[in-house]
Amino acid sequence: MSLQMLLAYSLITWLTAATPGPAVLLALRNGATRGFRAGLFSTLGNQLGLVLLAGASILGLGVILHTSAWLFTLVKWVGAAYLVYLGTRMLLARGGMELDSTDGGDAPPASDAQMLRLGLWVSLTNPKAILFFGALFPQFVLTDQALLPQFATLVSLSICASVSCLLTYVWLASRARHWLRRPRATLWINRVAGSVFIGFGVVLAGLRRTPA
Template identity: 40%
Template structure:
């Protein structure tokens, strides 16, 4: 793969991954609630979900979603509903933050949450099918190029998820007063509702 193509991919992916979305918002929330080490399980779930979506894209599901308005709408609304549910959970949390002294959830539960959030957006499949192939050079070996792109993508995505989780830990130090905890929980709830609403209204 030409160096200029790889550098363009890195710069673009750095920007896209850094943009706050469901996955990054979840890392921030879990980082504040459980600490960054416990949030590694959430990260593993989210990265597994992204790997599954990219795999489905490679198998041709992206073409099916692009052709079937009904299927895309069903998956989109299901994902939006899950994000709205997470928003409601955050809103209902009130002044309880559940900091690392008592995790309150198992690692498996956090993994499942990360996986579910990553899978909640069917547009990620279309994104993978439309974005990644742009950096593939047809005249060069395909397998090596895909390997480089995917390894680079997951390294960048993992780095940003960890950064958001660590940011959540720093944020937790500020959450020393109940009113601040309530503000944080409800802000996360509103953010999840906003992302869920945008997903529900989004077109292919």
């Protein structure tokens, strides 16, 4: 792979990671309500999801989804329903920013595994990530060269960009957690975050297959 191609991919993947979306909002919420450790593990779960999506793209599952109407529809609606579910819970939260509590304090203790799983599922149902690895990612893979080195290089760049952006958001939210948990601030944050999650769910539900 040429240096020019790698630089172009790095810029695209960093801009994609930095753009607000479900993963960014999850990082902000976990950083503000549970602290840096929770945000770290949800970020690790998010990276696992990115690796799985990239692997599916390399294995040609993107082509299968394009050619199988029922499988595409199933994946699309399951992902959309999950994002709408998360968004609805945020909109209905009456107090702090957390998903599992309605008081104004810290969110209830959650295990590292729970945060890892939440980050994983948000990643796998994130329309931004699905579109990136389903449409853009394959464009940087040279089919006449060994796939494994290309996969390792491109995924490593994606993970570096995603981790750096998400942990920055987590750190900022954890530093400002007392301000972010004020009733008026958290009310609007819940409204914005919930609306964005539902919006991404609607976008995912509206995706159509590219004709084979």
